[in-house]
Amino acid sequence: MSLLALNNVEVVYDQVFLAVKGISIDVPEGGLVALLGANGAGKSTVLKTVSGLLKPERGAVTRGDVTFNGEDILKIDAPERVRKGIVHCLEGRRVFGHLTPAENLIAATSMHNDRARVRDLMERMFDLFPRLRDRAKAKAGYLSGGEQQMLAIARALMTEPKLIMLDEPSLGLAPYLVDEIFDIIRRINTEQKVAVLLVEQNAAAALDVAHTAYLIENGRVVMNGTAEVLRANPDVQDAYLGGVAKVDYHAVKHYRRRKRWLA
Template identity: 70%
Template sequence: MTADAAQATGTAPGTILSMSNVEVIYDKVFLAIKGVSLEVGDGQMVALLGGNGAGKSTTLKTISGLLAPERGEVTRGHVHFRGEDLAPLSASQRVQRGLVHVLEGRRIFGHLTPEDNLLAAYPVRGSRARYQQLRDQVFTYFPRLKERSRTKAGYLSGGEQQMLAIGRALMTEPKLLMLDEPSLGLAPVLVEEIFAIIREINANEGVSVLLVEQNAAAALEIAHHAYLVENGHIVMSGEADVLRQNPDVQEFYLGGTGKVDYHNVKHYRRRKRWLA
Protein backbone atom coordinates (compact mmCIF):
# COMPACT_ATOMS: atom_id res chain seq x y z
CA MET A 1 0.00 0.00 0.00
CA THR A 2 1.32 3.45 -0.89
CA ALA A 3 1.62 6.15 1.75
CA ASP A 4 -1.13 8.18 0.03
CA ALA A 5 -3.50 5.21 -0.05
CA ALA A 6 -2.76 4.44 3.57
CA GLN A 7 -3.50 8.02 4.60
CA ALA A 8 -6.77 8.00 2.63
CA THR A 9 -8.01 4.84 4.32
CA GLY A 10 -6.68 5.59 7.77
CA THR A 11 -4.35 2.56 7.81
CA ALA A 12 -0.65 2.33 8.50
CA PRO A 13 1.78 2.09 5.57
CA GLY A 14 2.71 -1.53 4.87
CA THR A 15 -0.74 -2.76 5.89
CA ILE A 16 -2.35 -5.08 3.35
CA LEU A 17 -5.65 -5.59 5.22
CA SER A 18 -7.46 -3.47 7.77
CA MET A 19 -10.81 -3.93 9.50
CA SER A 20 -12.15 -0.94 11.37
CA ASN A 21 -14.94 -1.26 13.95
CA VAL A 22 -16.85 -3.87 11.93
CA GLU A 23 -20.22 -5.26 13.03
CA VAL A 24 -21.98 -8.19 11.35
CA ILE A 25 -25.60 -9.26 11.83
CA TYR A 26 -27.20 -12.55 10.72
CA ASP A 27 -30.91 -12.64 9.79
CA LYS A 28 -31.17 -8.97 10.86
CA VAL A 29 -31.24 -10.18 14.46
CA PHE A 30 -28.09 -11.93 15.69
CA LEU A 31 -25.05 -9.72 16.22
CA ALA A 32 -22.13 -12.03 15.42
CA ILE A 33 -19.14 -9.68 15.60
CA LYS A 34 -19.20 -6.41 17.50
CA GLY A 35 -16.79 -3.67 16.57
CA VAL A 36 -13.90 -5.86 15.37
CA SER A 37 -10.74 -4.02 14.31
CA LEU A 38 -7.58 -5.73 13.13
CA GLU A 39 -4.70 -5.32 10.70
CA VAL A 40 -2.47 -7.62 8.66
CA GLY A 41 0.85 -6.25 7.42
CA ASP A 42 2.51 -7.00 4.09
CA GLY A 43 4.20 -10.39 4.36
CA GLN A 44 2.94 -10.83 7.92
CA MET A 45 1.35 -13.91 9.43
CA VAL A 46 -1.47 -13.08 11.83
CA ALA A 47 -3.44 -15.54 13.96
CA LEU A 48 -7.04 -15.03 15.04
CA LEU A 49 -7.68 -17.21 18.09
CA GLY A 50 -10.77 -18.09 20.09
CA GLY A 51 -13.24 -20.82 20.95
CA ASN A 52 -16.27 -22.12 19.05
CA GLY A 53 -18.76 -19.38 18.23
CA ALA A 54 -16.36 -16.57 19.08
CA GLY A 55 -16.74 -14.91 15.67
CA LYS A 56 -13.55 -16.07 13.94
CA SER A 57 -15.11 -17.61 10.82
CA THR A 58 -17.56 -14.71 10.49
CA THR A 59 -14.59 -12.34 10.47
CA LEU A 60 -12.99 -14.23 7.56
CA LYS A 61 -16.28 -14.36 5.62
CA THR A 62 -16.68 -10.63 6.12
CA ILE A 63 -13.32 -10.09 4.46
CA SER A 64 -13.84 -12.59 1.62
CA GLY A 65 -17.43 -11.52 0.85
CA LEU A 66 -19.12 -14.80 1.76
CA LEU A 67 -21.64 -13.47 4.29
CA ALA A 68 -24.61 -13.09 1.94
CA PRO A 69 -25.26 -16.82 1.31
CA GLU A 70 -25.60 -17.21 5.09
CA ARG A 71 -27.90 -14.16 5.39
CA GLY A 72 -25.24 -12.08 7.06
CA GLU A 73 -24.46 -8.43 6.43
CA VAL A 74 -22.00 -5.81 7.56
CA THR A 75 -23.96 -3.11 9.38
CA ARG A 76 -21.08 -0.93 10.50
CA GLY A 77 -17.39 -0.39 9.87
CA HIS A 78 -15.04 -0.74 6.93
CA VAL A 79 -12.72 -3.36 5.44
CA HIS A 80 -9.87 -2.23 3.19
CA PHE A 81 -7.56 -4.49 1.19
CA ARG A 82 -4.44 -2.94 -0.33
CA GLY A 83 -6.04 0.47 0.14
CA GLU A 84 -9.35 -0.41 -1.55
CA ASP A 85 -12.75 -0.53 0.17
CA LEU A 86 -14.04 -4.10 -0.21
CA ALA A 87 -17.72 -3.27 0.34
CA PRO A 88 -18.65 -2.83 -3.36
CA LEU A 89 -16.74 -5.93 -4.49
CA SER A 90 -18.18 -9.41 -4.98
CA ALA A 91 -16.41 -12.49 -3.62
CA SER A 92 -14.98 -13.33 -7.05
CA GLN A 93 -13.71 -9.76 -7.51
CA ARG A 94 -11.95 -10.01 -4.17
CA VAL A 95 -10.20 -13.18 -5.35
CA GLN A 96 -9.10 -11.33 -8.48
CA ARG A 97 -7.60 -8.63 -6.23
CA GLY A 98 -5.45 -11.31 -4.54
CA LEU A 99 -7.54 -12.21 -1.50
CA VAL A 100 -8.33 -15.93 -1.13
CA HIS A 101 -10.21 -17.79 1.61
CA VAL A 102 -9.61 -21.49 2.38
CA LEU A 103 -12.84 -22.49 4.11
CA GLU A 104 -13.12 -24.78 7.10
CA GLY A 105 -13.77 -28.40 6.21
CA ARG A 106 -11.53 -28.85 3.15
CA ARG A 107 -13.97 -27.88 0.36
CA ILE A 108 -12.43 -29.74 -2.56
CA PHE A 109 -13.93 -31.51 -5.58
CA GLY A 110 -13.86 -35.12 -4.41
CA HIS A 111 -14.73 -36.58 -7.83
CA LEU A 112 -11.74 -34.88 -9.47
CA THR A 113 -8.04 -35.69 -9.18
CA PRO A 114 -5.76 -33.33 -7.26
CA GLU A 115 -4.33 -32.04 -10.54
CA ASP A 116 -7.83 -31.37 -11.89
CA ASN A 117 -8.68 -29.56 -8.65
CA LEU A 118 -5.68 -27.29 -9.20
CA LEU A 119 -6.71 -26.66 -12.79
CA ALA A 120 -10.27 -25.80 -11.69
CA ALA A 121 -8.89 -23.13 -9.34
CA TYR A 122 -6.65 -21.54 -11.96
CA PRO A 123 -8.02 -18.36 -13.59
CA VAL A 124 -9.67 -19.03 -16.97
CA ARG A 125 -7.69 -16.32 -18.75
CA GLY A 126 -4.31 -17.53 -17.49
CA SER A 127 -1.72 -19.07 -19.78
CA ARG A 128 -0.92 -22.77 -19.92
CA ALA A 129 2.72 -22.06 -19.11
CA ARG A 130 1.81 -20.11 -15.96
CA TYR A 131 -0.58 -22.86 -14.88
CA GLN A 132 2.23 -25.40 -15.12
CA GLN A 133 4.55 -23.16 -13.11
CA LEU A 134 2.00 -22.75 -10.32
CA ARG A 135 1.08 -26.46 -10.36
CA ASP A 136 4.74 -27.41 -10.04
CA GLN A 137 5.12 -24.90 -7.20
CA VAL A 138 2.19 -26.53 -5.35
CA PHE A 139 3.71 -29.99 -5.91
CA THR A 140 7.03 -28.70 -4.55
CA TYR A 141 5.38 -27.56 -1.32
CA PHE A 142 3.14 -30.64 -1.16
CA PRO A 143 5.02 -33.55 -2.80
CA ARG A 144 2.39 -35.98 -1.52
CA LEU A 145 -0.13 -34.40 -3.88
CA LYS A 146 2.16 -35.06 -6.83
CA GLU A 147 2.45 -38.70 -5.78
CA ARG A 148 -1.34 -38.95 -5.75
CA SER A 149 -2.08 -36.53 -8.57
CA ARG A 150 -4.18 -39.08 -10.50
CA THR A 151 -6.16 -40.39 -7.52
CA LYS A 152 -9.65 -39.01 -6.95
CA ALA A 153 -9.39 -36.35 -4.27
CA GLY A 154 -12.22 -37.92 -2.28
CA TYR A 155 -9.91 -40.86 -1.53
CA LEU A 156 -7.12 -38.70 -0.10
CA SER A 157 -6.50 -38.62 3.64
CA GLY A 158 -7.72 -35.66 5.68
CA GLY A 159 -4.23 -34.17 5.76
CA GLU A 160 -3.79 -34.59 2.00
CA GLN A 161 -7.16 -32.95 1.38
CA GLN A 162 -6.11 -29.99 3.52
CA MET A 163 -2.89 -29.73 1.52
CA LEU A 164 -4.96 -29.76 -1.66
CA ALA A 165 -7.27 -27.03 -0.34
CA ILE A 166 -4.25 -24.80 0.35
CA GLY A 167 -2.71 -25.75 -3.00
CA ARG A 168 -5.89 -24.72 -4.82
CA ALA A 169 -5.70 -21.33 -3.13
CA LEU A 170 -2.10 -20.87 -4.29
CA MET A 171 -3.23 -21.35 -7.91
CA THR A 172 -4.90 -17.90 -7.71
CA GLU A 173 -1.56 -16.25 -6.79
CA PRO A 174 -2.91 -14.67 -3.60
CA LYS A 175 -1.52 -11.62 -1.85
CA LEU A 176 -3.43 -12.59 1.32
CA LEU A 177 -4.16 -16.21 2.20
CA MET A 178 -6.92 -16.70 4.80
CA LEU A 179 -7.06 -20.15 6.40
CA ASP A 180 -10.01 -21.28 8.52
CA GLU A 181 -9.08 -24.06 10.98
CA PRO A 182 -6.49 -25.88 8.83
CA SER A 183 -5.68 -28.19 11.76
CA LEU A 184 -9.29 -29.36 12.23
CA GLY A 185 -9.52 -33.15 12.59
CA LEU A 186 -5.85 -33.79 11.86
CA ALA A 187 -3.30 -35.76 13.86
CA PRO A 188 -0.66 -33.64 15.65
CA VAL A 189 2.13 -34.81 13.32
CA LEU A 190 0.13 -33.65 10.28
CA VAL A 191 -0.71 -30.34 11.94
CA GLU A 192 3.00 -29.75 12.52
CA GLU A 193 3.80 -30.62 8.88
CA ILE A 194 1.09 -28.39 7.38
CA PHE A 195 1.90 -25.44 9.64
CA ALA A 196 5.57 -25.73 8.72
CA ILE A 197 4.59 -25.55 5.02
CA ILE A 198 2.35 -22.51 5.68
CA ARG A 199 5.31 -20.78 7.32
CA GLU A 200 7.50 -21.71 4.34
CA ILE A 201 4.96 -20.31 1.87
CA ASN A 202 4.75 -17.09 3.87
CA ALA A 203 8.53 -16.73 3.96
CA ASN A 204 9.31 -17.79 0.38
CA GLU A 205 6.43 -16.21 -1.52
CA GLY A 206 5.85 -13.12 0.63
CA VAL A 207 2.16 -14.05 0.94
CA SER A 208 0.44 -12.49 3.95
CA VAL A 209 -1.53 -15.00 6.03
CA LEU A 210 -4.55 -14.58 8.29
CA LEU A 211 -4.94 -17.82 10.21
CA VAL A 212 -8.06 -18.73 12.19
CA GLU A 213 -7.35 -21.45 14.73
CA GLN A 214 -8.62 -23.09 17.88
CA ASN A 215 -5.22 -24.79 18.21
CA ALA A 216 -3.65 -21.74 19.80
CA ALA A 217 -0.33 -23.43 20.58
CA ALA A 218 0.29 -24.37 16.94
CA ALA A 219 -0.86 -20.98 15.62
CA LEU A 220 1.28 -18.95 18.02
CA GLU A 221 4.34 -20.96 17.01
CA ILE A 222 4.22 -19.66 13.44
CA ALA A 223 2.39 -16.30 13.70
CA HIS A 224 4.05 -12.91 14.03
CA HIS A 225 1.03 -11.22 15.60
CA ALA A 226 -2.20 -12.53 17.13
CA TYR A 227 -5.68 -11.40 18.11
CA LEU A 228 -7.90 -13.13 20.65
CA VAL A 229 -11.64 -12.94 19.98
CA GLU A 230 -14.39 -13.76 22.48
CA ASN A 231 -18.13 -13.32 21.92
CA GLY A 232 -17.56 -11.24 18.81
CA HIS A 233 -15.09 -8.84 20.47
CA ILE A 234 -11.32 -8.55 20.15
CA VAL A 235 -10.25 -8.82 23.79
CA MET A 236 -6.48 -9.07 23.42
CA SER A 237 -3.85 -8.52 20.74
CA GLY A 238 -0.10 -8.31 20.43
CA GLU A 239 3.03 -10.03 19.22
CA ALA A 240 2.62 -13.81 19.19
CA ASP A 241 5.53 -14.32 21.61
CA VAL A 242 3.97 -11.89 24.08
CA LEU A 243 0.56 -13.58 23.95
CA ARG A 244 2.17 -16.98 24.37
CA GLN A 245 3.71 -15.79 27.66
CA ASN A 246 0.47 -14.24 28.93
CA PRO A 247 -0.75 -16.28 31.95
CA ASP A 248 -4.43 -15.97 30.97
CA VAL A 249 -3.72 -17.23 27.44
CA GLN A 250 -1.63 -20.05 28.87
CA GLU A 251 -4.39 -21.06 31.27
CA PHE A 252 -7.35 -20.96 28.91
CA TYR A 253 -5.87 -21.56 25.45
CA LEU A 254 -2.54 -23.37 25.89
CA GLY A 255 -3.51 -26.04 28.39
CA GLY A 256 -2.40 -24.18 31.50
CA THR A 257 -1.15 -25.96 34.57
CA GLY A 258 -4.07 -28.33 34.89
CA LYS A 259 -5.22 -26.60 38.10
CA VAL A 260 -8.24 -24.42 37.41
CA ASP A 261 -9.40 -21.85 39.95
CA TYR A 262 -13.05 -21.38 38.94
CA HIS A 263 -13.31 -18.12 40.84
CA ASN A 264 -10.56 -16.70 38.63
CA VAL A 265 -12.21 -18.19 35.53
CA LYS A 266 -15.36 -16.19 36.27
CA HIS A 267 -13.32 -13.09 37.04
CA TYR A 268 -11.38 -13.49 33.78
CA ARG A 269 -14.58 -13.77 31.78
CA ARG A 270 -15.99 -10.66 33.41
CA ARG A 271 -12.73 -8.81 32.74
CA LYS A 272 -12.73 -9.82 29.08
CA ARG A 273 -16.26 -8.53 28.65
CA TRP A 274 -15.24 -5.28 30.31
CA LEU A 275 -12.20 -4.92 28.02
CA ALA A 276 -14.42 -5.51 24.97
Protein backbone atom coordinates (compact mmCIF):
# COMPACT_ATOMS: atom_id res chain seq x y z
CA MET A 1 0.00 0.00 0.00
CA SER A 2 1.24 3.48 -0.87
CA LEU A 3 2.21 5.67 2.08
CA LEU A 4 3.48 8.69 0.12
CA ALA A 5 2.59 9.51 -3.47
CA LEU A 6 3.70 12.41 -5.64
CA ASN A 7 1.71 12.66 -8.86
CA ASN A 8 2.97 14.83 -11.74
CA VAL A 9 4.38 17.46 -9.36
CA GLU A 10 5.93 20.70 -10.62
CA VAL A 11 7.80 23.14 -8.36
CA VAL A 12 8.73 26.71 -9.24
CA TYR A 13 11.08 29.03 -7.35
CA ASP A 14 10.51 32.81 -7.43
CA GLN A 15 7.66 32.23 -9.90
CA VAL A 16 10.33 31.82 -12.57
CA PHE A 17 12.64 28.83 -12.18
CA LEU A 18 11.05 25.43 -12.81
CA ALA A 19 13.03 23.09 -10.54
CA VAL A 20 10.83 19.99 -10.61
CA LYS A 21 9.08 19.04 -13.84
CA GLY A 22 6.21 16.59 -13.54
CA ILE A 23 7.72 14.15 -11.06
CA SER A 24 5.76 11.11 -9.87
CA ILE A 25 7.13 9.05 -6.97
CA ASP A 26 5.63 6.34 -4.78
CA VAL A 27 6.86 5.28 -1.32
CA PRO A 28 5.06 2.20 0.02
CA GLU A 29 4.45 1.54 3.70
CA GLY A 30 7.68 0.23 5.18
CA GLY A 31 9.52 0.93 1.92
CA LEU A 32 13.05 2.22 1.47
CA VAL A 33 13.23 4.39 -1.64
CA ALA A 34 16.31 6.19 -2.95
CA LEU A 35 16.40 9.33 -5.10
CA LEU A 36 19.60 9.46 -7.13
CA GLY A 37 21.01 12.20 -9.31
CA ALA A 38 23.63 14.89 -9.65
CA ASN A 39 23.75 18.23 -7.81
CA GLY A 40 20.91 20.49 -8.88
CA ALA A 41 18.78 17.67 -10.26
CA GLY A 42 15.87 18.52 -7.95
CA LYS A 43 16.23 15.80 -5.31
CA SER A 44 16.24 18.07 -2.26
CA THR A 45 13.36 20.07 -3.70
CA VAL A 46 11.29 16.88 -3.79
CA LEU A 47 11.91 16.34 -0.07
CA LYS A 48 11.03 19.95 0.75
CA THR A 49 7.85 19.59 -1.28
CA VAL A 50 6.81 16.70 0.97
CA SER A 51 7.88 18.27 4.28
CA GLY A 52 6.42 21.71 3.52
CA LEU A 53 9.69 23.64 3.54
CA LEU A 54 9.41 25.21 0.10
CA LYS A 55 7.79 28.46 1.20
CA PRO A 56 10.79 29.87 3.15
CA GLU A 57 12.85 29.45 -0.02
CA ARG A 58 10.20 31.14 -2.20
CA GLY A 59 9.22 27.85 -3.79
CA ALA A 60 5.70 26.67 -4.62
CA VAL A 61 3.99 23.61 -6.07
CA THR A 62 2.27 24.80 -9.24
CA ARG A 63 0.94 21.49 -10.48
CA GLY A 64 0.20 17.97 -9.29
CA ASP A 65 -0.66 16.58 -5.89
CA VAL A 66 1.07 15.02 -2.88
CA THR A 67 -0.77 12.53 -0.70
CA PHE A 68 0.28 10.91 2.56
CA ASN A 69 -1.79 8.02 3.90
CA GLY A 70 -4.30 8.90 1.19
CA GLU A 71 -4.66 12.53 2.37
CA ASP A 72 -3.73 15.60 0.33
CA ILE A 73 -1.05 17.39 2.37
CA LEU A 74 -0.18 20.35 0.15
CA LYS A 75 -2.44 22.72 2.08
CA ILE A 76 -1.14 21.56 5.47
CA ASP A 77 1.71 23.50 7.10
CA ALA A 78 5.03 21.88 7.99
CA PRO A 79 4.41 21.34 11.77
CA GLU A 80 1.13 19.57 11.03
CA ARG A 81 2.89 17.30 8.53
CA VAL A 82 5.29 16.29 11.31
CA ARG A 83 2.35 15.46 13.56
CA LYS A 84 0.94 13.28 10.78
CA GLY A 85 4.15 11.26 10.68
CA ILE A 86 6.52 12.95 8.19
CA VAL A 87 9.99 14.03 9.31
CA HIS A 88 12.81 15.55 7.27
CA CYS A 89 16.55 15.40 8.07
CA LEU A 90 18.05 18.30 6.16
CA GLU A 91 21.39 18.21 4.42
CA GLY A 92 24.22 19.35 6.67
CA ARG A 93 22.86 17.81 9.91
CA ARG A 94 21.61 21.10 11.45
CA VAL A 95 21.94 20.01 15.08
CA PHE A 96 21.75 22.59 17.89
CA GLY A 97 25.45 22.98 18.58
CA HIS A 98 25.03 24.74 21.95
CA LEU A 99 22.86 21.92 23.33
CA THR A 100 23.85 18.43 24.44
CA PRO A 101 22.66 15.38 22.51
CA ALA A 102 20.04 14.73 25.20
CA GLU A 103 18.78 18.32 24.94
CA ASN A 104 18.68 18.04 21.13
CA LEU A 105 16.46 14.99 21.46
CA ILE A 106 14.14 16.71 23.94
CA ALA A 107 13.83 19.67 21.55
CA ALA A 108 12.00 17.41 19.08
CA THR A 109 9.34 16.25 21.54
CA SER A 110 7.00 19.23 21.78
CA MET A 111 4.19 17.03 20.43
CA HIS A 112 4.57 14.59 23.33
CA ASN A 113 2.92 15.54 26.62
CA ASP A 114 3.91 12.41 28.51
CA ARG A 115 7.36 12.78 30.13
CA ALA A 116 7.65 9.04 30.68
CA ARG A 117 7.12 8.51 26.97
CA VAL A 118 9.84 11.06 26.17
CA ARG A 119 12.28 9.29 28.51
CA ASP A 120 11.45 5.96 26.89
CA LEU A 121 12.04 7.42 23.41
CA MET A 122 15.40 8.83 24.51
CA GLU A 123 16.47 5.45 25.86
CA ARG A 124 15.49 3.84 22.57
CA MET A 125 17.58 6.40 20.68
CA PHE A 126 20.59 5.85 22.93
CA ASP A 127 20.23 2.08 22.41
CA LEU A 128 20.13 2.62 18.63
CA PHE A 129 23.04 5.10 18.76
CA PRO A 130 25.38 4.02 21.60
CA ARG A 131 27.88 6.76 20.70
CA LEU A 132 25.31 9.39 21.64
CA ARG A 133 24.89 7.84 25.09
CA ASP A 134 28.66 8.08 25.59
CA ARG A 135 28.61 11.75 24.53
CA ALA A 136 25.27 12.67 26.13
CA LYS A 137 26.72 15.51 28.22
CA ALA A 138 28.97 17.03 25.54
CA LYS A 139 27.90 19.99 23.44
CA ALA A 140 26.62 18.78 20.09
CA GLY A 141 28.83 21.29 18.29
CA TYR A 142 31.88 19.33 19.51
CA LEU A 143 30.68 15.97 18.20
CA SER A 144 32.29 14.45 15.13
CA GLY A 145 30.55 14.67 11.78
CA GLY A 146 29.32 11.10 12.06
CA GLU A 147 28.04 11.62 15.58
CA GLN A 148 26.20 14.77 14.52
CA GLN A 149 24.56 12.84 11.66
CA MET A 150 23.49 10.15 14.12
CA LEU A 151 22.08 12.83 16.39
CA ALA A 152 20.14 14.43 13.52
CA ILE A 153 18.57 11.07 12.66
CA ALA A 154 17.86 10.25 16.31
CA ARG A 155 16.24 13.66 16.83
CA ALA A 156 14.00 13.03 13.83
CA LEU A 157 12.99 9.63 15.18
CA MET A 158 11.89 11.24 18.46
CA THR A 159 8.76 12.38 16.60
CA GLU A 160 7.85 8.70 16.01
CA PRO A 161 7.47 9.16 12.24
CA LYS A 162 5.87 6.88 9.70
CA LEU A 163 8.20 8.31 7.05
CA ILE A 164 11.70 9.71 7.52
CA MET A 165 13.33 11.65 4.67
CA LEU A 166 17.12 11.84 4.70
CA ASP A 167 19.01 14.36 2.59
CA GLU A 168 22.63 13.31 1.88
CA PRO A 169 23.27 11.49 5.20
CA SER A 170 26.74 10.40 4.03
CA LEU A 171 27.90 13.90 3.09
CA GLY A 172 31.41 14.64 4.38
CA LEU A 173 31.79 11.37 6.29
CA ALA A 174 34.69 8.92 6.26
CA PRO A 175 33.96 5.65 4.42
CA TYR A 176 33.71 3.56 7.59
CA LEU A 177 31.17 6.03 9.01
CA VAL A 178 29.18 5.93 5.77
CA ASP A 179 28.85 2.16 6.23
CA GLU A 180 27.71 2.66 9.82
CA ILE A 181 25.14 5.31 8.90
CA PHE A 182 23.66 3.17 6.13
CA ASP A 183 23.50 0.16 8.44
CA ILE A 184 21.51 2.33 10.86
CA ILE A 185 19.18 3.43 8.04
CA ARG A 186 18.56 -0.23 7.17
CA ARG A 187 17.82 -1.05 10.82
CA ILE A 188 15.41 1.88 11.15
CA ASN A 189 13.52 0.57 8.16
CA THR A 190 13.49 -3.13 9.07
CA GLU A 191 13.31 -3.05 12.87
CA GLN A 192 11.20 0.05 13.48
CA LYS A 193 9.11 -0.34 10.31
CA VAL A 194 9.67 3.31 9.34
CA ALA A 195 9.49 4.09 5.63
CA VAL A 196 12.56 5.89 4.28
CA LEU A 197 12.91 8.32 1.39
CA LEU A 198 16.64 8.74 0.86
CA VAL A 199 18.38 11.42 -1.22
CA GLU A 200 21.95 10.40 -1.81
CA GLN A 201 24.78 11.06 -4.28
CA ASN A 202 26.64 7.97 -3.07
CA ALA A 203 24.65 5.78 -5.45
CA ALA A 204 26.47 2.56 -4.59
CA ALA A 205 25.68 2.87 -0.88
CA ALA A 206 22.09 3.94 -1.54
CA LEU A 207 21.39 1.05 -3.91
CA ASP A 208 22.81 -1.41 -1.37
CA VAL A 209 20.05 -0.54 1.13
CA ALA A 210 17.16 0.66 -1.05
CA HIS A 211 14.30 -1.51 -2.28
CA THR A 212 13.49 0.78 -5.20
CA ALA A 213 15.12 3.87 -6.67
CA TYR A 214 14.38 6.83 -8.92
CA LEU A 215 17.00 8.58 -11.03
CA ILE A 216 16.36 12.32 -11.42
CA GLU A 217 17.99 14.59 -14.00
CA ASN A 218 17.08 18.23 -14.63
CA GLY A 219 13.95 17.99 -12.52
CA ARG A 220 12.57 14.88 -14.20
CA VAL A 221 12.47 11.20 -13.33
CA VAL A 222 14.41 9.54 -16.14
CA MET A 223 14.53 6.01 -14.72
CA ASN A 224 12.99 4.04 -11.88
CA GLY A 225 12.77 0.45 -10.75
CA THR A 226 14.16 -1.94 -8.20
CA ALA A 227 17.63 -1.28 -6.83
CA GLU A 228 18.89 -4.35 -8.68
CA VAL A 229 17.57 -3.08 -12.01
CA LEU A 230 19.21 0.34 -11.64
CA ARG A 231 22.46 -1.17 -10.40
CA ALA A 232 22.64 -3.40 -13.48
CA ASN A 233 21.92 -0.60 -15.95
CA PRO A 234 25.12 0.28 -17.87
CA ASP A 235 24.33 4.00 -18.03
CA VAL A 236 23.81 4.14 -14.27
CA GLN A 237 27.04 2.22 -13.82
CA ASP A 238 28.95 4.63 -16.05
CA ALA A 239 27.47 7.80 -14.59
CA TYR A 240 27.10 6.92 -10.90
CA LEU A 241 28.86 3.65 -10.05
CA GLY A 242 32.34 4.17 -11.43
CA GLY A 243 31.86 2.67 -14.89
CA VAL A 244 31.94 -0.83 -16.28
CA ALA A 245 34.56 -0.39 -19.00
CA LYS A 246 37.61 1.76 -19.59
CA VAL A 247 37.37 4.30 -22.40
CA ASP A 248 40.50 5.15 -24.36
CA TYR A 249 40.06 8.89 -24.73
CA HIS A 250 43.29 9.18 -26.73
CA ALA A 251 41.88 6.95 -29.45
CA VAL A 252 39.00 9.26 -30.26
CA LYS A 253 38.86 12.94 -31.10
CA HIS A 254 35.54 13.46 -29.38
CA TYR A 255 33.91 11.12 -26.91
CA ARG A 256 30.41 11.57 -25.75
CA ARG A 257 28.19 8.72 -24.71
CA ARG A 258 24.55 9.56 -25.15
CA LYS A 259 22.64 8.30 -22.15
CA ARG A 260 19.92 5.90 -23.17
CA TRP A 261 17.31 7.63 -21.03
CA LEU A 262 17.81 10.80 -23.10
CA ALA A 263 17.54 8.99 -26.43
